[in-house]
Amino acid sequence: MRSMKTSGMIAGMAVAAIVLAACGGGTGAGNAGDGGTQGGAGGEAKTIKLVAAEYSKDNTKAFWDAFAKTYKDKTGYTLEVQIISWDNLDQQSSTMIQNNQAPDILNLNAYASYAKDGLLYNSDEVLPASVKSDILPTFVKYGTYDGKFYGFPDLSSARAFFYNTDLFKEAGVASPPKTWAELEDAARKISALGDGNVGYALPLGPEEAQGEFSMWLFNNGGTWKDQGKWTINSAQNVETLTFLKKLTDEKLTQNNPARTNRADAFDLFKSGKAGMIIGFSPLAAALDEDGKVKYAVAPFPTNDGSESKTFGVTDYLMAFKKPGNSNQAAVKAFYELYYQKDQINTWIKSEGFLPVTQSGIEEFRGDEKLKVYLDTLPNAQLTPTDDPxxxxxxxxxxxxxxxALTGDPKAVLDELQQTAESAS
Amino acid sequence: MGSVHPLVALLWLAPALLLILGVVLYPAIKLFDASRSEFSITGLRRGDAGWENYAKVLDHPSLGTVLVNTLIWVVAVVAVTIVLGLALAQFLVKQFPGRRYVRWAVIVPWAASLIITSQLFVLLYDYNYGIVNHLLLGAGVIDAPIDFLGDDSWTMFSMVVVGVFVSLPFTIFVFIAGLNAIPDDVLEAATVDGARPRQRYRSIVLPLLRPALMIATVLNVIYVFNSFPIIYTLNDRNPGYLHDTTITFMYKLAFKSQEKDVGMSAAAGIFNVLLILAVVLIYLKIINWREETSR
Structure with missing residues (x-):
């Protein structure tokens, strides 16, 4: 009898231990912040959660931790910060929303689908008016879905044309190309040097094909979407893609550009074997740190030699509604602090990106190295991120x-056009 | 010995039951739930989808390619692993100086994370500065570098090599254990009766190794079928589903493809579970059938 009781007790304790372990352990991301994110019944949330993208190992966490501290000191609210690498961010944010555990603020490279699903606060609800008027009009335009501003930019980048000055000299190319014909000519001369040198590093692999192609098509007067209509298979875009196929066919690019991701193309340029590439400020920072490759930055050549356009990219800090809008005040306080000059600009500077506000452009103006990007930024063209x-x-x-590089460019663009139209 | 009260027995089983419920059953139910729901691209559940997600998976234009890839991947990796594993295990049960260190070395690929191993192979295979191309070029075997990961005729081969590399350690150790379990006197008796080495191997070693072979095959089929990191990492530069297996297909459906549909991916996940169950059952059935007829 006694032994039965004891064994029963031990078993009971074992059950309790397992249950405890299961509760304590969690299963990774989605569960980390269950505790504080929901406000008390009908009350106001004192704690909000931020899920942020990891731009760099060194700076991202440091910035947000310091930010959370300042936020607490100034407003009394608590900010829980969870930083997730870009590789996993899409997957984890999707899982969070699936499990009804959306963070209060999410840092991502898209917002329109979330706005369409009615999950987000718009600027009238959480963004101080002074901040909205400070954000560059381009970014307000691309952050606006269905007449309301939802996609608040956290930072931006603009692409530019990088070329290896040593290779240019060796190949006898005097100045950076202004037109695509000149670019082709320069690429031919550099490829002719042999020894594994390639004229133009063209990454059309799955990582960032849309970015590379955007830069090219904008500089041929093309667009993805114009006046509310998809223009993916427009004559200009077919011409652009055909030109890229020609560069590939004539072996003026690295091997197999259709299967080259951007990171690999950057590596090739960093190794000094590529003559030209589309880069952005973080690539410049990496090149400067290595100090191995001599390079210069110029506006991207256009097909006909007209004025160059740049492809701009911005990521977003979007705010999720919670039942009873319990988190509205805390979220508003978050944006008020984030867009203060000493916060946002410190952050952007440490990550090596570009500002998103007028005041930011003023502040960055002094940096000679950023001039080529800053000049083009206010007129940068973006991909149609405002369309879900x-x-x-x-x-x-x-x-x-x-x-398209091994097939028919027009057929590929026709198919993409159809995908876009049928998904609209 | 009094019999144990059923309630006490249940209490003792409870931890294990709870674990099974929590770790196996609950996720399975959630997966099934998800597969019958309609999701927005953001992951927001919109409502019930009935069996539509299943229909969409079956209708997917790349499904055929993916299934063929899966078949090639599993059969090639498991077959090569078993054959190589047998040979290496045979070698590793022999006595020789330094055997212990060689056995340790064999475990290493097993101990390293699959992602790290895969990344390492990406570097080895690289077109511009990979050591494999460097060696082959230097030895004069090829005139131009091979694009191991980007050339469609090489990609699957390159992935299978990595698959075999990481499956070998486990397989070898199963076979070493199996070989050590074969009693020496049986082999001695066969030698006395005049059996030649090949005969001894075919008529004594292999039949006695059957349990080890079966375990190695079933477990490897399951591991290799479910292997995600190798294919995902080595194939990440290739667009579409040209070299995907059902596992990476499922992942891409949820997060990378234009479908970006959690529901569809969950339905593909259900198909995956059914598929691997069917394969294992069929395999076990064949093994049993052979055992019965051989009597």
Whole structure:
């Protein structure tokens, strides 16, 4: 009798231990912040959660931790910070929303689908008016879905044309190309040097095919979407893609550009074997740190020699509604602090990106190295991030654009156009 | 010995039951739930989808390619692993100086994380500065570098090599254990009766190794079928589903493809579970059938 009791007790304790372990352990991301994110019944949330993208190992966490401290000191609210690498961010944010555990603020490279699903606060609800008027009009335009501003930019980048000055000298090319014909000519001369040198590093692999192609098509007067209509298979875009196929066919690019991701193309340029590439400020920072490759930055050449356009990219800090809008005040306080000059600009500077506000541009103006980007930034063209359909089209482009280099550019663009139209 | 009260027995089983419920059953139910729901691209559940997600998976234009890839991947990796594993295990049960260190070395690929191993192979295979191309070029075997990961005719081969590399340690150790379990007197008796080495191997070693072979095959089929990191890492530069297996197909459906549909991916996940169950059952059935007829 006694022994039965004892064994029963031990078993009971074992059960309790397992249950405890299960509760304590969690299963990774989605559960980390269950505790504080929901406000008390009908009350106001005192704690909000931020899920942020990891731009760099060194700076991202340091900045947000310091920010959370200042936020607590100034406003009394608590900010829980969770930092996730870009590789996992899409997957984890999707899981959070699936489990009804959306963070209060999410840092991502898309917002329109979330706005369409009615999950987000718009600027009238959480963004101080002075901040809205400080954000560059381009970014307000691309952050606006259905007449309301939801996609608040956290930082931006603009692409520019990088060329290896040593290779240019060796190949006898005097100045950076202004037109595509000149670019082709320069690429031919550099490729002719042999020894594994390639003229132009063209990454059309799945990682960022839409970025590379955007830069090219904007500089041929093309667009993804114009006046509310998809223009993916426009004559200019077919011409652009055909030109890229020609560069590939004539072996003026690295091997197999359709299967080259951006990171690999950057590595090739960093190794000094590529003559030209589309880069952005973080690439410049990496090149400067290595100090191995002599390079210069110029506006991207256009097909006909007209004025160069740049492709701009911005990521977003979007705010999720919670039942009873319990988190509204805390979220508003977050944006008020984030967009203060000493916060946002410190952050952007440490990560090596570009500002998103007028005041930011003023502050960055002094930096000679950033001049080429800053001049083009206010007129930068973006991909149609304000259209939720783009979130799908972008994926289709990443998975399919490369096929054009071994197939028919027009057929590939026709198919993408159809995907876009049927998804709209 | 009094019999144990059923309630006490249940209490003793409870931890294990709870674990099974929590770790196996609950996720399975959630997966099934998800597969019958309609999701927005953001992951927001919109409502019930009935069997539509299943229909969409079956209708997917790349499904055929993916299934063929899966078949090639599993059969090639498991077959090569078993054959190589047998040979290496045979070698490692022999007595020789330094055997212990060689056995340790064999475990290493097993101990390293699959992602790290895969990344390492990406570097080895690299077109511009990979050591494999460097060696082959230096030895004069090839005139131009091979694009191991980007050339469609090489990609699957390159992935299978990595698959075999990481499956070998486990397989070898199963076989070493199996070989050590074969009693020496049986082999001695066969030698006395005049059996030649090949005969001894075919008529005595292999039949006695059957349990080890079966375990190695079933477990390897399951591991290799479910292997995600190798294919995902080595194939990440290739667009579409040209070299995907059902596992990476499922992942891409949820997060990378233009479908970006959690529901569809969950339905593909259900198909995966059914598929691997069917394969294992069929395999076990064949093994049993052979055992019965051989009597």
């Amino acid at each position: 359909t783009w979130d799908r089209v972008k994926l289709a482009v990443q998975q399919n654009l490369g096929r």
